[in-house]
Amino acid sequence: MASHPQARPARIVEQHRSGYRVAEAPEQAQPAESLPEWQRAGSYRKGELAPEQRPAVGDWVLVEGHAPKSLRIVALLPRRSAIKRGAAGEHYRQQVIAANIDTAFVVCGLDADFNPRRIERYLLLVAGHGVQPVVVLTKADKDAADPETARAQLGGLEVPVLALNAKDPASAALLQPWLQPGHSVVLVGSSGAGKSTLTNTLLGIEKMKTGAVRAHDARGRHTTTHRALIALPSGACLIDTPGMRELKPTGEEAVAESFSDIEALAAQCRFRDCRHAREPGCAVRAAVERGELDGRRVANFLKLSAEVAGAADRLAQRLAQKAEARTPGKPARRPPERPHGRR
Structure with missing residues (x-):
């Protein structure tokens, strides 16, 4: 704060390829410019900040100026927790899914989407980062749903496992112990699991776009295209995320x-x-x-x-x-010489 005496705290509520939206108060999201080293969120070049060092949804930042044209992010405040995964590609990179989170709802449908091994993978990414995981089994109202068999197949998990109907407010009320004022929760799970439906139910309005799943395999389309932090009537904050097809560890998991x-x-x-x-x-x-x-x-x-x-x-x-690159006075490595006769 000393280096930015005019700055004010705000929270990242949306992250897009083109930039961020921040909120200084509930329901007051505004677009904000970011520092040049944060603007290429999908790239990584020598000398740039690594992706996990850039702001993500849920982060607290310092902002200066005023919306709509001069509001800008000038500093990223320390995180108290973060959910990360290994980014796709051959080179090692991390991607922050959400920051400053209290609880992660690992959402999985009680249909063909149900996959204990995938749930275990999600729990691995959540564990060890100061975030409490809760397994949420949706579509408990379906005729073929069998919550007790599903719980038996998840034997060995030392986390809460809840089965509910994401469309029913009374059923979704089972989640209220983790949705107290001031708490931040992220929804993770595959496309079609019911994350956006659950978000709408908890909000009490149809804010998030939802879509039907394919009948033959219960797979859904990406109706959520970006991460967004939403204030709930309970006083909690909820982050809905797009379905993730690839869940690579970062190497920091326990x-x-x-x-x-x-x-x-x-x-x-x-x-x-x-x-x-x-x-x-x-x-x-x-x-x-x-x-x-x-x-x-x-x-x-x-x-x-x-x-x-x-x-x-x-x-x-x-x-x-x-x-090694930060070692002063160390000469730069010369690229290997190409064999004669090759271009």
């Missing part, structure tokens, strides 16, 4: 927090470095064979553990390269 049941069994294995495959004395495989643990959950645990380890290696390499 796998043990999402699979504490498997980690507890792994501590009983004969070998400390047991891979839970064919090793003798494996407590995890023994639990699977006894029917006490779902083998598909173990397979997903091993898969996600490998992905997090790989992402952690790439993150360490990126940090080492940054540290």
Whole structure:
């Protein structure tokens, strides 16, 4: 604040390719210009800020000037929490889904959209970032819905699991304990899971565009095209997000927090470095064979553990390269010479 004595706090409520909208008070969103290094939100070049260092929906910033033409963001305030994923592409990058969040509603439909392994992946991205996850199973009103079987398939999760009808205000009222005044909640889940429908129900008006899912596979279209923070009548803030087809770890996740049941069994294995495959004395495989643990959950645990380890290696390499680039007096690396005869 000392470097910007005329600045005022505001919160990022929308993020578009062309810029941001900020609010200094509820229902007063205004477009705001940003610093040049934040303007290419989808790019990353040498010398620019990494994507996770730019403002995201839910961030608190300092603004100067006045709308509609001179309002501008001049500083990003420290975050108390953030949900991130690895960005698509070969190079290591992070993408902030939402910042300064108290709770994440992981939304999944009780139709063909129901996928315990995908729910586990979402929970992995949420865990360890100071955000409380809650699994919300929508479409409980459908004839084929079976909430109890779904809960059984999610065995091992140490998080609240709620089944509801996203179109019914009385059913959606089950979420009120996490929607108290001053709390911020983000909705994450695949397209067609009912995130925008649930948002409209909690708002009491049809504000978010919704669409029907395909009959043969219950997959939905991207009716939500950008992240938006919305003030609810309860005094909470809700962030609706587009469905995400790719959920890559960043390497900062704590796998043990999402699979504490498997980690507890792994501590009983004969070998400390047991891979839970064919090793003798494996407590995890023994639990699977006894029917006490779902083998598909173990397979997903091993898969996600490998992905997090790989992402952690790439993150360490990126940090080492940054540290090397900041070393004063170090000559720049020469590009490798091309073999003769090649262009």
